[in-house]
Amino acid sequence: GDSVTQMEGPVTLSEEAFLTINCTYTATGYPSLFWYVQYPGEGLQLLLKATKADDKGSNKGFEATYRKETTSFHLEKGSVQVSDSAVYFCALSNTGFQKLVFGTGTRLLVSP
Amino acid sequence: EAGVAQSPRYKIIEKRQSVAFWCNPISGHATLYWYQQILGQGPKLLIQFQNNGVVDDSQLPKDRFSAERLKGVDSTLKIQPAKLEDSAVYLCASSFPDRGSYEQYFGPGTRLTVT
Numbered sequence: 645g646d647s648v649t650q651m652e653g654p655v656t657l658s659e660e661a662f663l664t665i666n667c668t669y670t671a672t673g674y675p676s677l678f679w680y681v682q683y684p685g686e687g688l689q690l691l692l693k694a695t696k697a698d699d700k701g702s703n704k705g706f707e708a709t710y711r712k713e714t715t716s717f718h719l720e721k722g723s724v725q726v727s728d729s730a731v732y733f734c735a736l737s738n739t740g741f742q743k744l745v746f747g748t749g750t751r752l753l754v755s756p
Numbered sequence: 757e758a759g760v761a762q763s764p765r766y767k768i769i770e771k772r773q774s775v776a777f778w779c780n781p782i783s784g785h786a787t788l789y790w791y792q793q794i795l796g797q798g799p800k801l802l803i804q805f806q807n808n809g810v811v812d813d814s815q816l817p818k819d820r821f822s823a824e825r826l827k828g829v830d831s832t833l834k835i836q837p838a839k840l841e842d843s844a845v846y847l848c849a850s851s852f853p854d855r856g857s858y859e860q861y862f863g864p865g866t867r868l869t870v871t
Contacts, residue, residue: 648798680862687760688799688847688862733798742787742851743812744860746798 646671650734650747657724657754665719665750667708667734675736677701677710677717678744682731691719691732729754758782760863762848768869774836777866781829781850787811788825789860790833791847799847805831838870 651666669675679691679701692701697712706721717734734747761780769775781788786807791799802821804812807828816823820839825831835842845867849860 687864688849690859690861693859735798743789743801743804744791744799746800748796748798 646675646736646738646745648734648736648745648747650732650750652748653731653751655750655752657752659726659754659756660723661754663719663721663724663728663752665732665734665752667717667719667747669715669717669734669736671715671736671738671745673738675738677708678735678737679706679708679717679719680733680735680746682733682749684730688733724752724754726754726756728752760848760850760861762846762863762866764866765864766867766869768871769838771840771870772837774834775838775868776832776834777846777848777868779831779833779848779863781831781848782852782861785850785852785861786828787851788831789849789851790823790831791849793845793847793865795844802833835868838868840870843868843870 647670649668676695678693680688681691682688692703694701694710700709708717708719731749731751733749735744737744763778788805790802793799802816803823805825808825823833845865847865848863851860
């Protein structure tokens with residue numbers, strides 16, 4: 645079945661450091677890929693998405709590129725802020741099925 | 757526009773008791789999802805409704821979990837009887853197909869603790 649694997653956390657960074665959170669997937673067909681973020685005490689929010697190979701999703705300084713050849717969708721940000729501290733989930737959705745299959749989440753802690 | 761509403765936000769029960777969670781999706785969203793998020797894991801789909809019909813309930817433990825979506829709007833998820841391993845956050849999400857994009861909007865969740 646479809647699955648998502650993402651790097652374990654926590655990832656601890658200082659403010660203004662470069663962020664990478666790795667995500668790889670296994671799926672039949674051509675899934676859409678997503679990054680969701682969960683801030684403390686809040687619900688899941690869509691951060692960015694990509695619906696086909698080589699698409700780049702971006703939002704709030706975060707970026708991720710859909711790499712079909714490596715089945716990856718790594719999340720990057722050039723300069724993190726304390727306010728980016730949250731849990732980040734990589735997910736996929738296969739066309740026609742709609743349901744999201746999530747990775748286990750990666751906690752990011754950014755210190756001043 | 758109002759987001760997905762869920763209640764209660766927190767619930768503590770003893771094992772073998774029953775519990776129910778309520779979800780009100782975003783107005784006009786035809787698809788509604790219930791996910792279970794166990795601590796340290798990603799959310800897992802329990803059941804998906806399209807209007808008031810079930811699309812996918814393959815991972816719903818049907819011996820103890822049930823869900824309904826009357827009139828294609830609000831939904832209720834019930835657990836009876838609860839087990840310790842049901843302790844989790846129960847997330848409701850809704851979506852409206854738009855040019856092939858099924859972006860899901862999540863509610864704040866209900867945190868269930870079974871003692």
